[in-house]
Amino acid sequence: MGRPLIHRxxxxxxxxxxxxxxxxxxxxxxxxxxxxxLKGASYGxxxxxxxxxxxxxxxxxxxxxxxxxxxxxxxxxxxxxxxxVLVRYRFPGRRILDAAVDLPFALPTAVAGISLTALxxxxxxxxxxxxxxxxxxxxxxxxxxxxxxxxGLPFVARTVQPVxxxxxxxxxxxxxxxxxxxxxxxxxxxxxxxxxxALTGFALAxxxxxxxxxxxxxxxxxxxxxxxxxxLLIIIQLEEFNYDAAxxxxxxMLLISFAMLLAINLIQVWSRRRIGYV
Amino acid sequence: MSxxxxxxxxxxxxxxxxxxxxxxxxxxxxxxxxxxxAPLIAVFVEALADGVAASLKSLASPxxxxxxxxxxxxxxxxxxxxxxxxxxxxxxxxxxDFRGKAFLITLIDLPFSVSPVVAGLCIxxxxxxxxxVGGWLVGxxxxxxxxxxxxxxxxxxxxFPFVARELIxxxxxQGRAEEEAALTLGASGWRTFWTVTLPNIRWALxxxxxxxxxxxxxxxxxxxxxxxxxxxxxxxxxxxIEMLYQEYLSVAAFSVAAVLALLxxxxxxxxxxxxxxxxxxxxxxxxx
Numbered sequence: 190m191g192r193p194l195i196h197r198x199x200x201x202x203x204x205x206x207x208x209x210x211x212x213x214x215x216x217x218x219x220x221x222x223x224x225x226x227l228k229g230a231s232y233g234x235x236x237x238x239x240x241x242x243x244x245x246x247x248x249x250x251x252x253x254x255x256x257x258x259x260x261x262x263x264x265x266x267x268x269x270x271x272x273x274v275l276v277r278y279r280f281p282g283r284r285i286l287d288a289a290v291d292l293p294f295a296l297p298t299a300v301a302g303i304s305l306t307a308l309x310x311x312x313x314x315x316x317x318x319x320x321x322x323x324x325x326x327x328x329x330x331x332x333x334x335x336x337x338x339x340x341g342l343p344f345v346a347r348t349v350q351p352v353x354x355x356x357x358x359x360x361x362x363x364x365x366x367x368x369x370x371x372x373x374x375x376x377x378x379x380x381x382x383x384x385x386x387a388l389t390g391f392a393l394a395x396x397x398x399x400x401x402x403x404x405x406x407x408x409x410x411x412x413x414x415x416x417x418x419x420x421l422l423i424i425i426q427l428e429e430f431n432y433d434a435a436x437x438x439x440x441x442m443l444l445i446s447f448a449m450l451l452a453i454n455l456i457q458v459w460s461r462r463r464i465g466y467v
Numbered sequence: 468m469s470x471x472x473x474x475x476x477x478x479x480x481x482x483x484x485x486x487x488x489x490x491x492x493x494x495x496x497x498x499x500x501x502x503x504x505a506p507l508i509a510v511f512v513e514a515l516a517d518g519v520a521a522s523l524k525s526l527a528s529p530x531x532x533x534x535x536x537x538x539x540x541x542x543x544x545x546x547x548x549x550x551x552x553x554x555x556x557x558x559x560x561x562x563x564d565f566r567g568k569a570f571l572i573t574l575i576d577l578p579f580s581v582s583p584v585v586a587g588l589c590i591x592x593x594x595x596x597x598x599x600v601g602g603w604l605v606g607x608x609x610x611x612x613x614x615x616x617x618x619x620x621x622x623x624x625x626x627f628p629f630v631a632r633e634l635i636x637x638x639x640x641q642g643r644a645e646e647e648a649a650l651t652l653g654a655s656g657w658r659t660f661w662t663v664t665l666p667n668i669r670w671a672l673x674x675x676x677x678x679x680x681x682x683x684x685x686x687x688x689x690x691x692x693x694x695x696x697x698x699x700x701x702x703x704x705x706x707x708i709e710m711l712y713q714e715y716l717s718v719a720a721f722s723v724a725a726v727l728a729l730l731x732x733x734x735x736x737x738x739x740x741x742x743x744x745x746x747x748x749x750x751x752x753x754x755x
Contacts, residue, residue, distance in 0.1 A: 196564040200646065201656025203563055209555035210571075213548075217623045218578055221589035228592050267498055274495040278488055286495060288739045289503045294678070295731035295738075296507070297685025299705040300724040303712050304506040307513050307721075315505065339502055358481055365480035374481075393579075400582025403687035403705070407712065420584035420688065427588065427692060432597070439588045446580045453580075454573065 225443065228436040240437035245413055246422060250441065253419040256330060257398035260337035265391045267338075268345025269383060275346070276353040293342045298403025305336055306407040328410030333418065336404045341394030348390035349383050356382060385460030389453060396449040400442065510728045513721035525719035526726065533699050534707040534723070541615075541703065542683045545622040549683075550676050553630025558664075561638040562646070572635070578627045586624045587692025590617060613695035618703065621689035626679045633675030634668055636750035641667055670745040674738065681734040685727055 195203070229237055240246065275287050293301065309316040309327040319326050326332050356379065364374040402420040410416045419442055426435035482488070514522050525531060556575060560568060578586065594601040594611035601611055611617045645667070649659040665672075687705040694701040696710065704723055711720035742749065 194566055198563050199650060200562040200643065201650070201659070202558060206555040206559035206562075209552060210559045213552045214556075214571075214574060214627075217620060217627055218574070221586070221593040221620075221624065222577075222581070224593035224598065225585070225589045270491060271495050271498070274491050277482075278492055280492055282496070284739070286499060288735050289499050291735055291738065292503050292507065292731065295681045295685075295734045297687060297705050297724075297727045297731070299687040299708045300510060300685070300727050300731075301506060303708060303720060303724060304509045304513070307717075308505055308509045314509070315501070335502075339506070342502060361481040371480070371483055371487075375483075396580040400580075400585065401688075402582065402584050402691075407709075420582050423584050423588055424692065427591065432592065432595075435588055436592060439585045442582055442585050446582070446585075450573070450577070450580045 222443070225436055225439055228432070229440040232433055232437060236433070237437040237440060240434045241441050245417070246419075246438060246441075248414045249417050249419040249422045250438075250445075252330070252333075252417070253399050254445070256333050257337055257341075257395050257401075260334055260341055260398050261391050261395040263338050264341045264345050264394050265387060268342070268390060268394075269349050269380075269387050271346045272349040272353055276350055290343050290346050293339050298340065298401070299407075301339055302336065302404040302407035305332075305339060305404065309335060309408060327408050328416065330416060332408035332410070333405055333416060336408050337398040337401060340401050340404050341398050344394040344397065345387055345390030348386045348393070352383055352386040385456060385463065388456050389460070392449055392453045392456060396446060396453070399445060399449070507728060507732075510721060510724050513717060514725040516721075517718050521718055522722040522725070525716070525722045528719070530699050530702070531707065531719070531723060534702050534704045535726070537615075537618075537702070538684050538704040541618055541622055542680055545619050545626065545683050546676060546680050548619075549623055549626055549679055550630050550672065552627070553634055553675060554668075554672070556631040557634035557638050557668075558660075560635055562643060575631050576628050578624050581624075583621075583625050583686065583688030584692055587621050587689040590620050590624065590689075590693050594620070612693050613697065613701060615701070617693040618690055618701065621693045622683050622686050625686050625689050626682045629679035629682065630672065630675035633671050633678070633750050637668055637671040637748065638664075667748075670741060670748045671750060674741050674749050677734055677737055677741070681731060684730060 241250075271290060275283065275290070306327055307313050309319070309332055311317065311320050311325070311327070313327070316327055324331070326335060360378060361374055364378045365371070369377070400420060402418070402424075405418055406421055409418060409421075411418075411421060419438065423435050423438050423442075426432075426438065483491070526535075556571075560571065581589075591612050592598060594604065594617060596602055596605045596610070596612065604611055609616070611620065645663050646659050649663045650656075654662070685705055686703075687709070690703055691706055691709070694703065694706060696702050696706045698707075698710065702710065704727055708720050708723050708727075711723065
């Protein structure tokens with residue numbers, strides 16, 4: 190116990206800044222999360238399991254997780270490509286494309302939700318095109334997939350972009366000089382350098398998609414066992430004043446969030462050891 | 468033709484072939500057109516489906532007006548509070564050395580990985596009428612849930628990390644030397660903050676506040692849970708969109724949505740301007 194809890198420092202404002210920080214984080218974040226965990230504790234692990242272990246709840250959790258994983262995988266590939274195009278190429282419209290990547294962060298989820306529904310519904314512009322080949326998007330799992338791609342779109346691109354900017358051209362030149370084809374260089378030299386950042390972005394997109402509500406509920410159709418996502422199930426329980434069940438599902442989702450947060454931190458530690466930065 | 472007059476198509480060994488390059492650019496445009504530009508355009512097309520007058524008329528309704536005022540009020544309260552928190556947290560984390568710093572940073576980031584619906588649920592369980600704290604407050608005439616304070620708490624929860632995580636990297640990079648010099652020269656703590664620290668972090672602060680504000684005005688999931696969505700009372704702009712849409716009032720729903728979409732566009736415009744003009748003073752564009 191040699192290290193003191195707080196090192197002495199000539200900087201002013203220790204008490205004030207620490208006070209504001211700890212008070213606000215407790216009031217806004219920690220106490221409410223604690224209230225959920227406390228509710229869960231009073232309900233007991235057996236009680237939580239009884240609530241979660243129902244066909245409808247499993248279906249919702251599995252659906253949320255599976256589609257989130259697929260959407261994050263799509264964004265992993267598309268995001269790395271997007272980051273590459275935006276950093277390495279110069280073409281008319283690049284600035285607009287770059288700004289557009291952030292739109293899913295800026296556009297409220299309810300707006301995105303009704304707008305995607307209007308587009309992909311059978312009478313919408315893109316929905317009509319798809320139904321021409323017998324492909325139904327809105328009100329099916331495809332619709333949820335599209336909405337989750339939309340909300341997760343910026344994560345991978347934005348984490349990978351700064352890493353591409355940092356890549357020394359000499360590395361690529363060395364690879365080319367040694368006779369590697371461009372494709373070989375990209376696969377064996379560039380992509381491994383991007384992997385940690387891309388994985389961080391993937392995990393962030395996944396975490397966001399699993400909890401996403403606003404952009405999904407309009408396009409999902411919300412049919413139990415088929416297109417009902419886990420967050421909607423919590424809302425339904427709350428509307429029936431079934432707080433215990435809502436808390437049980439909420440705790441299950443919170444545990445999934447914690448697991449993903451842990452995964453993100455582990456990826457970053459791993460990446461820092463491997464290449465020195467994230 | 469001789470070899471001299473027709474040069475072999477040439478491209479640098481550290482660049483992709485032009486065909487590959489244009490293919491990738493094309494894919495980027497196509498993907499973003501379908502996923503981002505199309506939904507954005509659709510908002511305005513649907514809002515103006517019955518003409519500008521119909522759209523404006525639906526915005527002038529008392530319920531829409533109340534929702535717009537409520538959303539502005541919520542943002543006006545929660546964003547400054549989060550800015551104060553962000554500055555205090557960044558000061559505490561970057562100007563002092565203490566145990567558990569990494570853990571504190573993880574806690575600040577926590578709201579980004581919690582579903583907004585779960586965030587709302589947490590606040591209902593903490594401050595709802597049947598909870599210990601909430602019951603006491605309701606008994607004394609201060610309801611939190613299904614009222615304004617609950618909406619503010621929910622908004623603050625989901626936007627909690629925005630300002631802090633923008634300021635912390637910038638302030639780590641700037642170090643403590645300038646503040647130490649000011650203090651040595653006899654400036655008070657507050658004077659050092661106002662005249663040395665704040666000018667150094669103002670663009671990063673503005674950037675964080677901008678993103679925080681966009682999310683605060685658009686938050687839907689967490690606010691849906693805590694507000695009760697009482698029309699003309701606790702219905703914000705995003706929850707009003709849902710109610711109008713479910714009543715098949717498409718033009719009215721998309722008109723409110725268009726106002727929020729314009730706000731999103733304004734946010735992106737200001738954000739891009741900040742990134743171009745003050746790239747060296749922002750964490751987002753200056754990562755190492």
